[in-house]
Amino acid sequence: MLDDFLIRAALAGVGLSLATGPLGSFVVWRRMAYFGDATSHAAILGVALALAADLPVTFGTLVVALAMAFTVATLAARGWAMDTTLGVLAHSALAFGLVAVSFVPGARTDLSAWLFGDILAVTRGDLALVWGGAALVLGLLIWRWQGLLTSTLNEDLAHASGLNPARERLVLTLALAVVVAVAIKVVGALLIAAMLIIPAAAARGLARTPEAMAVIAVVIGAGAALAGLQLSLWQDTPAGPSIIAAAAVLFALSALFGRVGRR
Numbered sequence: 001m002l003d004d005f006l007i008r009a010a011l012a013g014v015g016l017s018l019a020t021g022p023l024g025s026f027v028v029w030r031r032m033a034y035f036g037d038a039t040s041h042a043a044i045l046g047v048a049l050a051l052a053a054d055l056p057v058t059f060g061t062l063v064v065a066l067a068m069a070f071t072v073a074t075l076a077a078r079g080w081a082m083d084t085t086l087g088v089l090a091h092s093a094l095a096f097g098l099v100a101v102s103f104v105p106g107a108r109t110d111l112s113a114w115l116f117g118d119i120l121a122v123t124r125g126d127l128a129l130v131w132g133g134a135a136l137v138l139g140l141l142i143w144r145w146q147g148l149l150t151s152t153l154n155e156d157l158a159h160a161s162g163l164n165p166a167r168e169r170l171v172l173t174l175a176l177a178v179v180v181a182v183a184i185k186v187v188g189a190l191l192i193a194a195m196l197i198i199p200a201a202a203a204r205g206l207a208r209t210p211e212a213m214a215v216i217a218v219v220i221g222a223g224a225a226l227a228g229l230q231l232s233l234w235q236d237t238p239a240g241p242s243i244i245a246a247a248a249v250l251f252a253l254s255a256l257f258g259r260v261g262r263r
Contacts, residue, residue: 013225
Protein backbone atom coordinates (compact mmCIF):
# COMPACT_ATOMS: atom_id res chain seq x y z
CA MET A 1 0.00 0.00 0.00
CA LEU A 2 1.22 3.47 -0.85
CA ASP A 3 1.41 6.09 1.87
CA ASP A 4 -1.13 8.90 1.72
CA PHE A 5 1.53 11.53 1.04
CA LEU A 6 2.72 9.61 -2.03
CA ILE A 7 -0.82 9.33 -3.37
CA ARG A 8 -1.35 13.06 -2.85
CA ALA A 9 1.98 13.82 -4.55
CA ALA A 10 1.11 11.63 -7.54
CA LEU A 11 -2.32 13.21 -7.88
CA ALA A 12 -0.77 16.69 -7.66
CA GLY A 13 1.71 15.86 -10.43
CA VAL A 14 -0.98 14.41 -12.69
CA GLY A 15 -3.35 17.31 -11.99
CA LEU A 16 -0.69 19.88 -12.80
CA SER A 17 0.06 18.07 -16.08
CA LEU A 18 -3.53 18.58 -17.19
CA ALA A 19 -2.84 22.31 -17.30
CA THR A 20 0.83 22.39 -18.32
CA GLY A 21 0.32 20.05 -21.30
CA PRO A 22 -1.98 22.24 -23.43
CA LEU A 23 -0.66 25.53 -22.05
CA GLY A 24 2.92 24.42 -22.63
CA SER A 25 2.00 23.60 -26.22
CA PHE A 26 1.06 27.24 -26.78
CA VAL A 27 4.23 28.35 -25.01
CA VAL A 28 6.25 26.23 -27.48
CA TRP A 29 4.25 27.30 -30.54
CA ARG A 30 4.50 30.99 -29.66
CA ARG A 31 8.14 30.73 -28.50
CA MET A 32 7.19 32.10 -25.09
CA ALA A 33 9.76 30.19 -23.02
CA TYR A 34 11.27 33.35 -21.56
CA PHE A 35 7.77 34.66 -20.88
CA GLY A 36 7.19 31.63 -18.68
CA ASP A 37 10.55 32.13 -16.97
CA ALA A 38 9.83 35.77 -16.15
CA THR A 39 6.40 34.96 -14.73
CA SER A 40 7.56 31.97 -12.69
CA HIS A 41 10.65 33.72 -11.31
CA ALA A 42 8.47 36.60 -10.15
CA ALA A 43 6.57 34.08 -8.03
CA ILE A 44 9.33 34.18 -5.40
CA LEU A 45 8.61 37.88 -4.85
CA GLY A 46 4.94 36.94 -4.41
CA VAL A 47 5.93 34.32 -1.83
CA ALA A 48 7.95 36.89 0.13
CA LEU A 49 5.16 39.50 0.07
CA ALA A 50 2.55 36.94 1.09
CA LEU A 51 4.64 35.67 4.02
CA ALA A 52 5.41 39.22 5.14
CA ALA A 53 1.72 40.19 5.03
CA ASP A 54 0.56 36.88 6.52
CA LEU A 55 -1.54 36.12 3.43
CA PRO A 56 -1.98 32.82 1.58
CA VAL A 57 1.11 32.17 -0.52
CA THR A 58 -1.01 31.21 -3.52
CA PHE A 59 -2.72 34.60 -3.43
CA GLY A 60 0.55 36.52 -3.30
CA THR A 61 2.05 34.38 -6.04
CA LEU A 62 -0.98 34.84 -8.28
CA VAL A 63 -1.01 38.63 -7.85
CA VAL A 64 2.69 39.05 -8.61
CA ALA A 65 2.61 36.53 -11.48
CA LEU A 66 -0.31 38.42 -13.02
CA ALA A 67 1.52 41.73 -12.61
CA MET A 68 4.62 40.33 -14.29
CA ALA A 69 2.63 38.66 -17.08
CA PHE A 70 0.72 41.87 -17.85
CA THR A 71 3.96 43.88 -17.77
CA VAL A 72 5.57 41.52 -20.26
CA ALA A 73 2.48 41.49 -22.49
CA THR A 74 2.33 45.31 -22.46
CA LEU A 75 6.00 45.67 -23.37
CA ALA A 76 5.62 43.12 -26.16
CA ALA A 77 2.65 45.04 -27.59
CA ARG A 78 4.76 48.20 -27.64
CA GLY A 79 7.48 46.57 -29.71
CA TRP A 80 10.22 46.11 -27.13
CA ALA A 81 13.06 43.69 -27.94
CA MET A 82 11.63 40.86 -25.91
CA ASP A 83 14.59 38.50 -25.67
CA THR A 84 16.69 41.04 -23.77
CA THR A 85 13.73 42.55 -21.89
CA LEU A 86 12.47 39.17 -20.69
CA GLY A 87 15.96 38.16 -19.62
CA VAL A 88 16.27 41.34 -17.54
CA LEU A 89 12.79 40.97 -16.02
CA ALA A 90 13.14 37.25 -15.24
CA HIS A 91 16.43 37.51 -13.39
CA SER A 92 15.61 40.83 -11.75
CA ALA A 93 12.32 39.47 -10.40
CA LEU A 94 14.09 36.42 -9.00
CA ALA A 95 16.80 38.56 -7.39
CA PHE A 96 14.31 40.97 -5.81
CA GLY A 97 12.29 38.00 -4.57
CA LEU A 98 15.31 36.36 -2.94
CA VAL A 99 16.32 39.65 -1.32
CA ALA A 100 12.76 40.21 -0.07
CA VAL A 101 12.58 36.70 1.39
CA SER A 102 15.72 37.39 3.44
CA PHE A 103 13.79 40.05 5.37
CA VAL A 104 10.97 37.66 6.33
CA PRO A 105 11.73 35.87 9.63
CA GLY A 106 11.88 32.10 9.19
CA ALA A 107 11.36 32.19 5.44
CA ARG A 108 14.95 31.25 4.59
CA THR A 109 14.48 27.77 6.02
CA ASP A 110 11.64 27.13 3.54
CA LEU A 111 13.31 28.80 0.56
CA SER A 112 14.37 25.60 -1.20
CA ALA A 113 10.78 24.35 -1.13
CA TRP A 114 9.59 27.46 -3.00
CA LEU A 115 12.50 27.36 -5.44
CA PHE A 116 12.45 23.65 -6.27
CA GLY A 117 9.07 22.50 -5.00
CA ASP A 118 8.02 20.17 -2.21
CA ILE A 119 5.48 17.89 -3.84
CA LEU A 120 5.83 15.29 -1.09
CA ALA A 121 4.44 17.83 1.40
CA VAL A 122 1.28 18.53 -0.62
CA THR A 123 -1.80 18.57 1.60
CA ARG A 124 -5.40 17.82 0.67
CA GLY A 125 -6.00 21.56 0.51
CA ASP A 126 -3.04 21.98 -1.85
CA LEU A 127 -4.36 19.10 -3.93
CA ALA A 128 -7.75 20.77 -4.26
CA LEU A 129 -5.99 23.99 -5.27
CA VAL A 130 -3.87 22.25 -7.93
CA TRP A 131 -6.82 20.40 -9.46
CA GLY A 132 -9.07 23.46 -9.23
CA GLY A 133 -6.47 25.66 -10.90
CA ALA A 134 -5.78 23.00 -13.54
CA ALA A 135 -9.49 22.68 -14.28
CA LEU A 136 -9.80 26.46 -14.61
CA VAL A 137 -6.85 26.67 -17.03
CA LEU A 138 -7.99 23.65 -19.02
CA GLY A 139 -11.53 24.99 -19.30
CA LEU A 140 -10.24 28.40 -20.38
CA LEU A 141 -8.02 26.88 -23.07
CA ILE A 142 -10.75 24.57 -24.37
CA TRP A 143 -13.18 27.51 -24.52
CA ARG A 144 -10.76 29.66 -26.53
CA TRP A 145 -8.94 26.83 -28.32
CA GLN A 146 -9.80 27.73 -31.92
CA GLY A 147 -9.23 31.43 -31.39
CA LEU A 148 -5.90 30.76 -29.71
CA LEU A 149 -4.81 28.47 -32.52
CA THR A 150 -5.79 30.94 -35.22
CA SER A 151 -4.06 33.89 -33.58
CA THR A 152 -0.98 31.74 -32.94
CA LEU A 153 -0.87 30.71 -36.61
CA ASN A 154 -1.36 34.18 -38.08
CA GLU A 155 -2.59 37.37 -36.44
CA ASP A 156 -3.73 38.80 -39.77
CA LEU A 157 -5.83 35.69 -40.32
CA ALA A 158 -7.22 36.09 -36.81
CA HIS A 159 -8.27 39.68 -37.57
CA ALA A 160 -9.87 38.55 -40.82
CA SER A 161 -11.80 35.89 -38.87
CA GLY A 162 -13.18 38.49 -36.48
CA LEU A 163 -10.85 37.54 -33.62
CA ASN A 164 -8.90 39.87 -31.38
CA PRO A 165 -5.32 38.56 -30.99
CA ALA A 166 -4.79 40.81 -27.96
CA ARG A 167 -7.69 39.08 -26.21
CA GLU A 168 -6.20 35.67 -26.99
CA ARG A 169 -2.84 36.78 -25.56
CA LEU A 170 -4.71 37.90 -22.46
CA VAL A 171 -6.19 34.41 -22.09
CA LEU A 172 -2.71 32.88 -22.22
CA THR A 173 -1.43 35.48 -19.77
CA LEU A 174 -4.15 34.65 -17.25
CA ALA A 175 -3.67 30.92 -17.73
CA LEU A 176 0.08 31.18 -17.23
CA ALA A 177 -0.31 33.19 -14.02
CA VAL A 178 -2.76 30.63 -12.59
CA VAL A 179 -0.44 27.75 -13.45
CA VAL A 180 2.48 29.49 -11.76
CA ALA A 181 0.39 30.06 -8.63
CA VAL A 182 -0.72 26.44 -8.30
CA ALA A 183 2.55 24.84 -9.47
CA ILE A 184 4.98 26.54 -7.12
CA LYS A 185 4.31 24.03 -4.34
CA VAL A 186 4.73 21.11 -6.74
CA VAL A 187 7.89 21.90 -8.75
CA GLY A 188 9.01 25.31 -7.45
CA ALA A 189 9.56 28.66 -9.12
CA LEU A 190 12.76 27.67 -10.90
CA LEU A 191 11.26 24.57 -12.52
CA ILE A 192 7.76 25.68 -13.52
CA ALA A 193 8.87 26.81 -16.97
CA ALA A 194 10.57 23.44 -17.52
CA MET A 195 7.33 21.61 -16.69
CA LEU A 196 5.59 23.76 -19.29
CA ILE A 197 8.17 23.45 -22.05
CA ILE A 198 9.75 19.98 -21.87
CA PRO A 199 6.62 17.77 -22.12
CA ALA A 200 5.23 19.95 -24.91
CA ALA A 201 8.55 19.90 -26.76
CA ALA A 202 8.68 16.11 -26.38
CA ALA A 203 5.14 15.80 -27.72
CA ARG A 204 5.84 18.00 -30.73
CA GLY A 205 7.70 15.34 -32.68
CA LEU A 206 5.11 12.66 -31.92
CA ALA A 207 1.91 14.50 -32.83
CA ARG A 208 0.26 15.18 -36.16
CA THR A 209 -2.31 17.72 -34.96
CA PRO A 210 -2.29 20.51 -32.35
CA GLU A 211 -4.89 18.67 -30.29
CA ALA A 212 -2.84 15.49 -30.33
CA MET A 213 0.24 17.42 -29.22
CA ALA A 214 -1.64 18.87 -26.24
CA VAL A 215 -2.91 15.43 -25.21
CA ILE A 216 0.49 13.77 -25.62
CA ALA A 217 2.09 16.59 -23.61
CA VAL A 218 -0.35 15.85 -20.77
CA VAL A 219 0.56 12.15 -20.88
CA ILE A 220 4.30 12.88 -20.94
CA GLY A 221 3.98 15.39 -18.10
CA ALA A 222 1.99 12.94 -15.97
CA GLY A 223 4.45 10.15 -16.77
CA ALA A 224 7.37 12.39 -15.81
CA ALA A 225 5.68 13.27 -12.52
CA LEU A 226 5.12 9.62 -11.62
CA ALA A 227 8.59 8.56 -12.78
CA GLY A 228 10.22 11.43 -10.90
CA LEU A 229 8.38 10.52 -7.71
CA GLN A 230 9.47 6.90 -8.12
CA LEU A 231 13.09 8.00 -8.56
CA SER A 232 12.81 10.22 -5.49
CA LEU A 233 11.43 7.29 -3.48
CA TRP A 234 14.14 4.87 -4.62
CA GLN A 235 17.20 7.12 -4.49
CA ASP A 236 16.13 9.81 -2.01
CA THR A 237 16.60 12.54 -4.63
CA PRO A 238 14.72 15.88 -4.49
CA ALA A 239 11.27 15.26 -5.96
CA GLY A 240 10.83 18.45 -8.03
CA PRO A 241 14.14 18.21 -9.90
CA SER A 242 13.61 14.44 -10.28
CA ILE A 243 10.33 15.13 -12.11
CA ILE A 244 12.04 17.52 -14.51
CA ALA A 245 14.91 15.07 -15.02
CA ALA A 246 12.39 12.36 -15.92
CA ALA A 247 10.72 14.77 -18.35
CA ALA A 248 14.11 15.48 -19.95
CA VAL A 249 14.71 11.74 -20.42
CA LEU A 250 11.28 11.37 -22.03
CA PHE A 251 12.12 14.30 -24.31
CA ALA A 252 15.34 12.60 -25.39
CA LEU A 253 13.49 9.35 -26.06
CA SER A 254 10.78 11.14 -28.04
CA ALA A 255 13.41 12.95 -30.12
CA LEU A 256 15.17 9.64 -30.84
CA PHE A 257 11.91 7.84 -31.59
CA GLY A 258 10.74 10.66 -33.85
CA ARG A 259 14.03 10.71 -35.76
CA VAL A 260 14.01 6.93 -36.25
CA GLY A 261 10.36 7.05 -37.34
CA ARG A 262 11.13 9.62 -40.04
CA ARG A 263 13.82 7.47 -41.67
